[in-house]
Amino acid sequence: MINKILVAVAGRGLCEQMFNMLIEIPYFQAASVTVLHVVPPQVSSEGMSAKLEEGGKILAEAVDSLKVDPKKVNPRLKQGDPKDIVCQVADEEESELIIMGSRGLGKLQAILENSVSQYVFQLTSHPMLLVKDDVYVKKIRRVMVALDSSEEGKNSLNMGISFVNQIPGAELILSHLKKDISGKSSQDYTADAEKDPVIVEALKEAKRKGIQKYRCVSGSGKPGPEICKISQELNVDLLIVGSPDRRPSSAKSLIDLDRLLGDSASDYVRVYANCPVLLVR
Numbered sequence: 001m002i003n004k005i006l007v008a009v010a011g012r013g014l015c016e017q018m019f020n021m022l023i024e025i026p027y028f029q030a031a032s033v034t035v036l037h038v039v040p041p042q043v044s045s046e047g048m049s050a051k052l053e054e055g056g057k058i059l060a061e062a063v064d065s066l067k068v069d070p071k072k073v074n075p076r077l078k079q080g081d082p083k084d085i086v087c088q089v090a091d092e093e094e095s096e097l098i099i100m101g102s103r104g105l106g107k108l109q110a111i112l113e114n115s116v117s118q119y120v121f122q123l124t125s126h127p128m129l130l131v132k133d134d135v136y137v138k139k140i141r142r143v144m145v146a147l148d149s150s151e152e153g154k155n156s157l158n159m160g161i162s163f164v165n166q167i168p169g170a171e172l173i174l175s176h177l178k179k180d181i182s183g184k185s186s187q188d189y190t191a192d193a194e195k196d197p198v199i200v201e202a203l204k205e206a207k208r209k210g211i212q213k214y215r216c217v218s219g220s221g222k223p224g225p226e227i228c229k230i231s232q233e234l235n236v237d238l239l240i241v242g243s244p245d246r247r248p249s250s251a252k253s254l255i256d257l258d259r260l261l262g263d264s265a266s267d268y269v270r271v272y273a274n275c276p277v278l279l280v281r
Helices: 014-022 045-065 083-092 107-112 116-123 151-165 199-206 223-233 255-262 265-271
Strands: 004-008 032-041 073-079 097-102 128-132 142-146 171-179 213-221 238-242 277-280
Touching: 004 014, 004 083, 014 045, 014 097, 014 128, 032 045, 032 223, 045 073, 045 107, 073 083, 073 171, 083 107, 083 116, 097 116, 097 238, 116 213, 142 223, 151 199, 151 238, 151 277, 171 199, 199 213, 213 223, 213 265, 223 238, 223 265, 238 265, 265 277
Parallel strands: 004 032, 004 097, 032 073, 097 128, 142 171, 142 238, 171 213, 238 277
Antiparallel strands: 128 277
């Protein structure tokens, strides 16, 4: 169960829509929610006052739009650098999930344009649900899990199973992409995904926990592009991907350009997936 959610709002309404979709799932219904809006520094006190007033309205509208008991909502209006404040509040609140918007900028562009979601993605240790500005938030019916052998991959599978078990008529899509840049894998299970050893174990666990409606997809190539391609072809409503904590705690305060640029499947999916992406830590 998720008990503490942080929703970082920017006035677009997409994160609020995503939260309202999730709160219909029993897995989330016991959760309290912190709604955060951050006002960045301004050059004058008059500008700061105007931005704080505007931010207060954005926060109030976001809180009003949430379909949850008001007693479970903690609104917070903060001043500072948004990327730092989101990470700070997530730590303070011990958030089990951060929901925030994303412009879907590429790696270098994200750095140059000071992307909040990119920095938070790289620097936080909390799971994140990213909702891109150009994504249509839909009822969750098809949940795809990108499988791998990591601990984060196992956590992704467990979360996907929990979601699907609590959504009437939902389908669990188990996908495994073997990293093979040459495209000439000697173990290609594309034609019979249920024989892929990684999927075999995942499917066994899914069935053990009561999953009846499922689909399996296996292949080889560059995992990031292939995951995005499959999720688009299958019209996935939510994509769950394991994403390791990017930096040791001793380096959290340091800006490391190589880390921020990233080159993992989750980095790619964050930018190019055409559905909301849940990054599991």
